[in-house]
Amino acid sequence: xxxTPEIKPFEPTIIGFTCNWCSYRAADMAGISRMKYAPNVRxxxxxxxxxxxxxxxxxxxxxxxxxVLVSGCHPGDCHYSTQNYKAMRRFHLLKRVxxxxxxxxxxxxxxxxxxxxxxxxxAEVSKFVEEVRALGPLNWNGPIPATAYKSVKEEVPA
Amino acid sequence: MDENKPKERIGVYVxxxxxxxxxxxDVGEVSTWAGENLKKNGVVIAxxxxxxxxxxxxxxxxxxxxxxxxxxxVVAACSPHLHEATFRxxxxxxxxxxYLCELVSIREQVSWVHTxxxxxxxxxxxxxxxxxxxxxxxxPLEPLRVPIHPATLVVGGGIAGIxxxxxxxxxxxxxxxxxxxxxxxxHMAQFDKTxxxxxxxxxxxxxKMVQVGNHPNITLLTYSDVEKVEGYVGNFEAxxxxxxxxINTKDCTGCGICWEKCPKKVVDDVFEAGVGYRKAVYTxxxxxxxxxxxxxxxxxxxxxxxxxxxxxxxxxxxxxxFAQEDEILNVKIGNIILATGWQLFDARRIPNYxxxxxxxVFTSMEFERLSNAAGPTGGxxxxxxxxxxxxxxxxxxxxxxxxxxxxxxxSAICCMQSLKFxxxxxxxxxxxxxxxxxxxxxxxKDYDEFYQRxxxxxxxxxxxxxxxxxxxxxxxxxxxxxxVQVEDTLIGKQRRIPVDMVVLSAGIEPRFDSKETAxxxxxSCSASGWYLEKxxxxxxxxxxxxxxxxxxCVQGPKDIPASVAQGAAAAxxxxxxxxxxxxxxxxxxxTINEEQCSGCRICNSLCPFNAILFHEDxxxxxxxxxxxxxxxxxxxxxxxxxxSGTGFSNQQILxxxxxxxxxxxxxxxxxx
Numbered sequence: 001x002x003x004t005p006e007i008k009p010f011e012p013t014i015i016g017f018t019c020n021w022c023s024y025r026a027a028d029m030a031g032i033s034r035m036k037y038a039p040n041v042r043x044x045x046x047x048x049x050x051x052x053x054x055x056x057x058x059x060x061x062x063x064x065x066x067x068v069l070v071s072g073c074h075p076g077d078c079h080y081s082t083q084n085y086k087a088m089r090r091f092h093l094l095k096r097v098x099x100x101x102x103x104x105x106x107x108x109x110x111x112x113x114x115x116x117x118x119x120x121x122x123a124e125v126s127k128f129v130e131e132v133r134a135l136g137p138l139n140w141n142g143p144i145p146a147t148a149y150k151s152v153k154e155e156v157p158a
Numbered sequence: 159m160d161e162n163k164p165k166e167r168i169g170v171y172v173x174x175x176x177x178x179x180x181x182x183x184d185v186g187e188v189s190t191w192a193g194e195n196l197k198k199n200g201v202v203i204a205x206x207x208x209x210x211x212x213x214x215x216x217x218x219x220x221x222x223x224x225x226x227x228x229x230x231x232v233v234a235a236c237s238p239h240l241h242e243a244t245f246r247x248x249x250x251x252x253x254x255x256x257y258l259c260e261l262v263s264i265r266e267q268v269s270w271v272h273t274x275x276x277x278x279x280x281x282x283x284x285x286x287x288x289x290x291x292x293x294x295x296x297x298p299l300e301p302l303r304v305p306i307h308p309a310t311l312v313v314g315g316g317i318a319g320i321x322x323x324x325x326x327x328x329x330x331x332x333x334x335x336x337x338x339x340x341x342x343x344x345h346m347a348q349f350d351k352t353x354x355x356x357x358x359x360x361x362x363x364x365x366k367m368v369q370v371g372n373h374p375n376i377t378l379l380t381y382s383d384v385e386k387v388e389g390y391v392g393n394f395e396a397x398x399x400x401x402x403x404x405i406n407t408k409d410c411t412g413c414g415i416c417w418e419k420c421p422k423k424v425v426d427d428v429f430e431a432g433v434g435y436r437k438a439v440y441t442x443x444x445x446x447x448x449x450x451x452x453x454x455x456x457x458x459x460x461x462x463x464x465x466x467x468x469x470x471x472x473x474x475x476x477x478x479x480f481a482q483e484d485e486i487l488n489v490k491i492g493n494i495i496l497a498t499g500w501q502l503f504d505a506r507r508i509p510n511y512x513x514x515x516x517x518x519v520f521t522s523m524e525f526e527r528l529s530n531a532a533g534p535t536g537g538x539x540x541x542x543x544x545x546x547x548x549x550x551x552x553x554x555x556x557x558x559x560x561x562x563x564x565x566x567x568x569s570a571i572c573c574m575q576s577l578k579f580x581x582x583x584x585x586x587x588x589x590x591x592x593x594x595x596x597x598x599x600x601x602x603k604d605y606d607e608f609y610q611r612x613x614x615x616x617x618x619x620x621x622x623x624x625x626x627x628x629x630x631x632x633x634x635x636x637x638x639x640x641x642v643q644v645e646d647t648l649i650g651k652q653r654r655i656p657v658d659m660v661v662l663s664a665g666i667e668p669r670f671d672s673k674e675t676a677x678x679x680x681x682s683c684s685a686s687g688w689y690l691e692k693x694x695x696x697x698x699x700x701x702x703x704x705x706x707x708x709x710x711c712v713q714g715p716k717d718i719p720a721s722v723a724q725g726a727a728a729a730x731x732x733x734x735x736x737x738x739x740x741x742x743x744x745x746x747x748x749t750i751n752e753e754q755c756s757g758c759r760i761c762n763s764l765c766p767f768n769a770i771l772f773h774e775d776x777x778x779x780x781x782x783x784x785x786x787x788x789x790x791x792x793x794x795x796x797x798x799x800x801x802s803g804t805g806f807s808n809q810q811i812l813x814x815x816x817x818x819x820x821x822x823x824x825x826x827x828x829x830x
Binding site for chain 2: 022046077081
């Protein structure tokens with residue numbers, strides 16, 4: 001037996017933004033169906049993902065969040081007809097800005113979840129937590145080199 | 159000193175929800191922690207209680223509001239979608255503006271989804287800390303009150319839509335009933351008998367159809383589609399396209415000479431399910447409501463080739479109008495009922511059952527038409543040749559249902575429908591009837607008695623999922639027959655059963671265009687494509703979009719009694735609202751500060767409701783609160799920060815972020 005102290009795995013703190021109509025209800029559905037997922041995400045309910053001011057995301061990072069989840073209705077299903085498309089536009093722009101600020105693109109995730117998709121919500125949250133765990137704590141060391149820009153070109157979640 | 163003193167006096171209430179929350183979250187620790195650590199945010203009292211939503215729990219909050227002078231309340235319990243209204247009303251009862259109460263979810267978001275008790279307790283603390291930080295910036299609000307338009311739009315004229323329309327119209331309110339087909343009646347009009355009582359379907363349905371047709375409060379719009387819906391509860395506006403019937407309904411008497419004289423015969427794959435014919439000018443069936451025929455322009459010789467006009471020549475009232483055009487109607491309504499129904503599972507998708515390839519394999523809907531006295535065979539159950547009576551019939555249950563390759567769900571009606579078929583075959587032909595089933599599901603009133611009756615009548619039941627239906631004979635006894643290959647799971651043997659006729663009890667599916675329809679009305683679908691109700695148990699009639707209700711199979715597979723009940727329930731909900739004459743809306747709206755607005759007009763084009771007006775004279779934009787729905791997109795987009803949103807202000811959200819991260823920061827400081 002050695003005296004090495006037990007090293008606890010890094011537990012990321014993630015702030016999640018959900019819309020009132022689909023993704024918050026997906027979280028409710030996950031709860032009602034008792035689907036288990038990682039306890040690292042703390043949700044904020046907005047009326048619509050279109051309400052997401054990029055400032056909120058930056059504020060969350062500045063306040064100590066290791067990652068931010070943005071979640072809304074599937075494209076075409078928005079309660080306010082098309083406002084989730086506006087969230088999507090902002091998301092991609094914001095991701096570029098974050099990279100320029102030195103935040104890895106993997107720390108911001110967009111997730112479409114309908115009110116019926118509790119299972120998808122739970123699975124995606126757990127997956128995201130593991131991804132962020134692999135990235136480690138947010139370490140704001142200044143801008144990332146230009147080579148990292150390529151990784152921003154991810155596929156748009158459908 | 160005074161600057162640091164919290165402005166508000168906040169009470170925190172942590173619910174145990176029996177063991178639902180307390181089983182995972184250490185609620186005592188959470189409330190003690192909140193009482194000590196959130197003092198600087200203004201928390202003056204933190205309590206935990208077994209059931210906060212009980213009247214005793216609510217009284218506890220009310221007592222504290224009065225005695226402790228609380229100015230804000232945070233309840234940590236279930237989802238705000240469940241009990242927000244309960245706690246807001248409790249606050250209101252104690253004289254506190256209801257919007258100064260915040261409900262944070264530590265059940266759906268914590269105790270029900272996490273197993274690690276320590277992590278769950280920490281998360282609960284963080285969520286409460288977020289709620290406390292947010293509630294400080296909540297503002298007292300008053301709900302907006304808007305008048306309700308008394309008219310209702312019912313979409314779909316099947317039995318659910320008919321019932322809903324009649325209930326509302328009988329109570330004295332106007333109804334627009336929109337139906338895509340030329341007549342109302344829906345699938346029920348196609349059926350022969352209805353289980354378990356075996357009433358003739360048309361005999362019980364057509365009187366209701368006539369009632370709808372004659373009702374002074376119902377505007378019946380058949381052969382029409384809803385194209386667009388705008389507005390919000392109480393004040394919708396729908397755009398309805400009335401397709402050109404090519405018949406002038408003012409002059410038409412419904413005498414039927416036009417379809418007698420029409421030379422063009424068409425296979426009727428809607429009403430007759432493909433086993434019968436109609437003419438190019440037709441009413442689907444004799445008791446159709448309205449009685450006026452339509453000209454099917456795709457099949458009409460005149461529309462395709464330019465000559466014929468036989469119907470026009472013979473029409474005694476000159477009602478044929480080939481030049482008629484689609485009509486667009488705009489109607490104002492207060493509420494909407496969606497009763498757009500279902501469609502039959504396409505049995506061709508299961509190739510091993512041979513439907514479409516083997517002539518004497520029928521679908522359930524084809525069988526209904528064969529058995530119907532008004533159908534193409536006059537009610538004679540015969541093979542595809544139109545004359546031979548089958549001596550043995552196999553009825554296959556669960557076709558396309560309870561099958562992970564097709565639909566996972568149970569279609570709910572097929573067991574009873576198959577039993578009904580078995581009875582009808584037995585009664586009309588005396589043939590041997592086999593039922594191939596996985597499980598027999600007969601849960602409703604008098605349903606199992608019907609099953610027992612069928613067993614006594616001598617119907618044979620084979621428990622097993624049919625593997626294949628084939629015409630390849632293995633022995634002389636199978637020559638010229640259809641062979642049903644099945645594993646009889648009760649005797650544990652493979653069996654080959656030769657029969658003359660197979661009826662596939664096909665499942666029911668959402669309409670092919672149900673997703674597009676859902677988008678028109680702004681509602682969501684479940685994973686299977688059925689429309690999502692507000693709550694699966696407690697509110698199976700409303701949807702998450704206020705003012706839009708569901709009735710019938712559009713919400714999930716169900717039989718006629720359940721569809722009728724839901725239609726009536728939707729009507730009752732709407733009548734209750736109409737009676738109030740006014741409706742209160744959540745006061746979540748955007749407002750523009752004129753002094754800060756630079757007149758850049760970025761917000762103008764972002765609003766999907768055209769709620770933002772631009773004043774050319776003052777060069778500023780303004781939000782029309784009657785049109786604003788509160789999504790907040792403009793608030794997030796305003797470069798000048800001139801737009802603020804009630805209920806979800808920047809200050810509220812930014813503070814909530816701080817609050818949620820409070821624990822995190824304090825931990826990091828300790829480490830540093």
